[in-house]
Amino acid sequence: VSAFDDHRAPPLELLDDCVHCGFCLPACPTYSLWGAEADSPRGRIVLMQAAHEPDSQLSDVVVAHWDRCLGCMACVSACPSGVRYDTLITRTRAQVERRYRRSWRERAARRVIFALATHPERMRPLVALAPLARVGGLARRGGRVGMLASLARALPPRPRRARLAAVTAASGQRRARVALLQGCVQRAAFGAVHDASAVALAAEGFEVHAPPSPRCCGALQHHAGDAEGAMKLARATIAALEPYDLVAVNAAGCGSTMKEYGELLGDDPAWASRAEAFSERVRDVCELLAGEPRAERHPLEATVAYHDACHLAHAQGISAEPRAMLRSIPGLQLREVSGAEACCGSAGIHNLVSPTTAAELGDRTAHALLATGAEMVAVANPGCALQLAARLRALGHPLPVKHPVELLAASLNGGELR
Numbered sequence: 582v583s584a585f586d587d588h589r590a591p592p593l594e595l596l597d598d599c600v601h602c603g604f605c606l607p608a609c610p611t612y613s614l615w616g617a618e619a620d621s622p623r624g625r626i627v628l629m630q631a632a633h634e635p636d637s638q639l640s641d642v643v644v645a646h647w648d649r650c651l652g653c654m655a656c657v658s659a660c661p662s663g664v665r666y667d668t669l670i671t672r673t674r675a676q677v678e679r680r681y682r683r684s685w686r687e688r689a690a691r692r693v694i695f696a697l698a699t700h701p702e703r704m705r706p707l708v709a710l711a712p713l714a715r716v717g718g719l720a721r722r723g724g725r726v727g728m729l730a731s732l733a734r735a736l737p738p739r740p741r742r743a744r745l746a747a748v749t750a751a752s753g754q755r756r757a758r759v760a761l762l763q764g765c766v767q768r769a770a771f772g773a774v775h776d777a778s779a780v781a782l783a784a785e786g787f788e789v790h791a792p793p794s795p796r797c798c799g800a801l802q803h804h805a806g807d808a809e810g811a812m813k814l815a816r817a818t819i820a821a822l823e824p825y826d827l828v829a830v831n832a833a834g835c836g837s838t839m840k841e842y843g844e845l846l847g848d849d850p851a852w853a854s855r856a857e858a859f860s861e862r863v864r865d866v867c868e869l870l871a872g873e874p875r876a877e878r879h880p881l882e883a884t885v886a887y888h889d890a891c892h893l894a895h896a897q898g899i900s901a902e903p904r905a906m907l908r909s910i911p912g913l914q915l916r917e918v919s920g921a922e923a924c925c926g927s928a929g930i931h932n933l934v935s936p937t938t939a940a941e942l943g944d945r946t947a948h949a950l951l952a953t954g955a956e957m958v959a960v961a962n963p964g965c966a967l968q969l970a971a972r973l974r975a976l977g978h979p980l981p982v983k984h985p986v987e988l989l990a991a992s993l994n995g996g997e998l999r
């Protein structure tokens with residue numbers, strides 16, 4: 582009997598692809614923080630191999646090394662041998678959640694996060710209470726109150742609901758019928774990003790549909806090892822959005838998960854082929870909007886530092902498209918950031934369960950952004966936007982943080998950024 586069971590364990594043949602060369606080490610944020618082999622991609626892979634051995638166990642120490650992985654997938658981009666660390670860590674986490682008993686504190690924390698963050702209607706009161714949490718110092722308290730306050734404190738100061746029409750007509754000849762994923766955190770806290778996505782997609786010839794379902798695509802659960810929860814939400818997402826030609830996503834973590842539905846539901850005979858076909862039709866909004874512009878852009882005088890969200894750059898391989906989109910805006914000066922592809926510490930639920938490490942990584946990124954002298958930050962993922970805004974505020978430089986599509990929509994709307 583080994584620590585892993587036979588149900589979707591990280592496959593030995595994928596683990597054996599690692600030749601232990603160490604090229605991934607400099608790219609790994611946790612290795613750069615602590616310099617410990619067991620907190621590197623290579624070290625975590627060795628621990629997965631060991632967990633396949635007879636009489637191995639999921640000890641607290643081993644699980645802690647996997648838990649500390651940010652899931653940023655910088656190692657996937659860096660690896661010359663094509664090691665599928667993304668599949669390996671996702672399957673490892675699912676094994677851990679099924680076979681390892683966490684402390685009651687950890688279980689309670691995860692339960693609170695999933696019960697709130699993946700339900701937009703439950704998030705709304707929290708969004709309204711966010712200013713209270715910021716002044717009250719509640720986030721320094723332990724337990725569930727502190728957890729709730731941390732979550733609330735990370736939310737934007739003046740969030741507003743999206744004003745999406747059920748259908749927004751395409752301008753000019755229609756390219757495709759696109760469903761815009763509304764999701765959970767984005768819907769509750771970043772309505773302006775949805776509005777901007779509809780404006781920009783319609784201007785560029787897409788007919789935009791905004792169905793209210795699904796409530797959540799399952800990305801947070803998928804990245805945290807709750808495979809059952811993720812599969813349930815994946816099935817609901819496919820059922821709701823598969824009638825459309827394409828599915829547009831403006832949250833990098835959601836897009837990367839939806840592109841992995843084929844792997845997630847691969848063992849479910851009723852859903853495997855549907856999931857595979859669905860994933861083929863998922864696009865980040867930046868992919869849809871980076872082509873030759875159709876609609877007139879108006880000048881937007883701003884210097885903007887673009888930060889690569891890990892689940893866009895590393896997990897989906899999309900880094901040129903958002904830059905091309907921003908460069909299509911007259912007057913906008915794009916500033917490149919040193920280490921723009923390094924994780925900001927948001928990393929799914931990581932900034933809630935490991936706030937100290939998250940703050941350290943967030944401050945590194947915030948300093949790099951400030952060093953560009955830009956007056957605004959652009960990033961294409963809600964978790965990163967919350968994290969960067971919070972760290973910039975903490976450093977006393979509260980630069981506005983926008984999704985690139987908000988800047989494009991402002992340019993299309995006459996050059997006024999609200």
Ligand code: SF4
Pocket residue numbers: 598599600601602603604605606622623656659660661662663664
């Ligand atoms: S994951 Fe890739 S880069 Fe890292 S040690 Fe293994 S083979 Fe080398």
Ligand code: SF4
Pocket residue numbers: 608609610611612620621622625649650651652653654655656657666
């Ligand atoms: S996913 Fe990120 S944190 Fe985890 S091992 Fe790879 S580079 Fe390191």
